[in-house]
Amino acid sequence: MALSFQLKAQNELERMGRSNIPLPSGPETSCPNCHRTLKIRTLEENAHTCTCGHHFRMPARRRIAFLTDSDSFFELFAEVEANDPLAFPTYPDKLRKARSTGERESVITGYAKIHGQECCLFVMEPGFMMGSLGSGTGEKITRLFELATEKRLPVVGVTVSGGARMQEGLVSLMQMAKISGAVARHGKAGLLYLVLLSDPTTGGVTASFAMEGDIILAEPGATVGFAGARVIEQTTKEPLPVGFQTAESMLEHGFVDAIVERKRMKKTIGALLKLHKRI
Numbered sequence: 001m002a003l004s005f006q007l008k009a010q011n012e013l014e015r016m017g018r019s020n021i022p023l024p025s026g027p028e029t030s031c032p033n034c035h036r037t038l039k040i041r042t043l044e045e046n047a048h049t050c051t052c053g054h055h056f057r058m059p060a061r062r063r064i065a066f067l068t069d070s071d072s073f074f075e076l077f078a079e080v081e082a083n084d085p086l087a088f089p090t091y092p093d094k095l096r097k098a099r100s101t102g103e104r105e106s107v108i109t110g111y112a113k114i115h116g117q118e119c120c121l122f123v124m125e126p127g128f129m130m131g132s133l134g135s136g137t138g139e140k141i142t143r144l145f146e147l148a149t150e151k152r153l154p155v156v157g158v159t160v161s162g163g164a165r166m167q168e169g170l171v172s173l174m175q176m177a178k179i180s181g182a183v184a185r186h187g188k189a190g191l192l193y194l195v196l197l198s199d200p201t202t203g204g205v206t207a208s209f210a211m212e213g214d215i216i217l218a219e220p221g222a223t224v225g226f227a228g229a230r231v232i233e234q235t236t237k238e239p240l241p242v243g244f245q246t247a248e249s250m251l252e253h254g255f256v257d258a259i260v261e262r263k264r265m266k267k268t269i270g271a272l273l274k275l276h277k278r279i
C-alpha cells in the first residue's frame, strides 16, 4: 500500500513537472495566466515574468546572473555529477538528454555576493530532470553547506524540484538526510540559511532542505507541496481547498515567511543577509 502510494505520487510529480508551464523556448510563448503572446527576449528582459505578474520558471544560470552582483559568482563543485548507482534502465539516456542543457547535475553551487553580501549559493535547474534530487545534487549541496560552515558564511538556496530521482532509488532518498545533517551543523554554528521556493518545489526536496531554512521565501504562485494534489485527493477521497499547495496557501499556514516578487528578490535577499550579518 505504502509503495503503491509512493509510486502514484512519483508519477503525479513527474506528470506535474512535465505538463505544468514548460520553460519557454522559441521566439515567442504565451502566458498561461493572461494568455498574452510574449516575445522570449521581452520575457528575459523582465526576469522571466509577465506584466500580469505571472512568474515563469527561470534557468539556473539566468537566475544566478539575475540574483548576484556582477562577476561575483564563482562556481564550486562543478565536477560532481550524477552517476547510475542502480544501473537503472533508460537512466543513462535520460542523463544524456538532461546534459544537453549544458549542466552536469540538477544544481549549480558556488560562492557569490548579493547586494554586496557574501554567501554560498545553490540554485536548482528546472531543465535538468525537473531539478530532481540525485546523488550528485545531494553531494554538491552537502559540500556547499560544509564549506559555508567552515568559512562562516550564510547559505542562500533556490529550490525547484519534482522531488527524489526515482532512477537512483534509496541512494536518492538518503540525500535528504545527508543534506539535512549538513544544514543542521551549519545552523548549530549560528549561521543563516535562507531558502527561496520557486515553482515547483515538491516531493523529497520539500520534505527536507527546502523547508529547513531559517528564513523561507517563495515566489508568487509557486507550487509548493509533497505529493501531487490529485494523488492526495484520490487517497483521501475528499476535495482539496482552492489554492491548495500554492505559495500563498503555504504563507497562510505558516510554512513560508514571505512571498516576494522576482523584481524585488535581489534587494530583499541582500537586505536580509545584511540584517543577519555576523559582526
Ligand SMILES: [Zn+2]
Residues within 6 Å of the ligand: 031, 032, 033, 034, 035, 036, 050, 051, 052, 053, 054
Ligand atoms: Zn501574463
